[in-house]
Ligand SMILES: Nc1ncnc2c1ncn2[C@@H]1O[C@H](COP(=O)(O)OP(=O)(O)O)[C@@H](O)[C@H]1O
């Protein structure tokens with residue numbers, strides 16, 4: 001258990017109609033990159049809503065490093081070190097890159113020394129944050145914006161980072177940069193849980209792979225095994241690009 005960053009146990013959750021998640025079990029190892037793939041509508045984004053506390057599981061449990069966070073509010077879960085990188089268009093275009101990132105650091109705004117240290121850490125990890133600090137976020141390319149969105153999350157020094165399709169809409173060069181950053185984020189013990197449409201990319205990035213279908217985990221295996229599984233490719237994934 002001590003190696004576990006996140007565990008979902010027999011989770012049922014939905015939006016009022018039927019249950020979207022139907023007894024979902026998920027184990028995410030500390031320091032890993034775990035990638036969830038699966039067809040549209042399988043419930044991948046819903047898993048993230050349950051982890052962040054935006055949607056309550058009606059059955060089952062959610063454990064962060066062994067402790068249940070199931071009944072915590074989204075704000076409390078954030079304070080416990082779980083952040084989600086927004087999917088897109090999350091930056092304020094007229095505000096500078098630095099201002100946007102400082103907004104992400106609102107939880108530590110009363111500790112200027114810590115905020116400064118964190119900003120230095122983020123600048124070190126993502127050079128564009130320093131290079132473009134005073135430019136309006138709206139002037140950045142799509143790939144640069146994605147890096148700043150990640151920076152805005154990193155300033156809270158999260159232990160578990162959720163990323164829902166971070167490569168969506170990016171050109172190949174930006175995808176490569178974001179991929180490098182995702183790998184880098186786990187070097188110092190952070191855990192990344194990723195949803196990715198592009199199975200080859202996702203499994204190349206990840207250590208552990210999860211295939212979801214109809215609100216359940218169908219396959220949970222080392223990423224390299226999932227990437228090479230012809231049955232997975234033909235049955236579930238459609239888009240392998
Ligand atoms: N806010 C919502 N209200 C009602 N139904 C939703 C909502 N969000 C998602 N759903 C439904 O839940 C199912 C799973 O959606 P989602 O988790 O977004 O799947 P995925 O991310 O795998 O494509 C879909 O059938 C979708 O229509």
Ligand SMILES: [Mg+2]
Pocket residue numbers: 044045046164
């Ligand atoms: Mg989704």
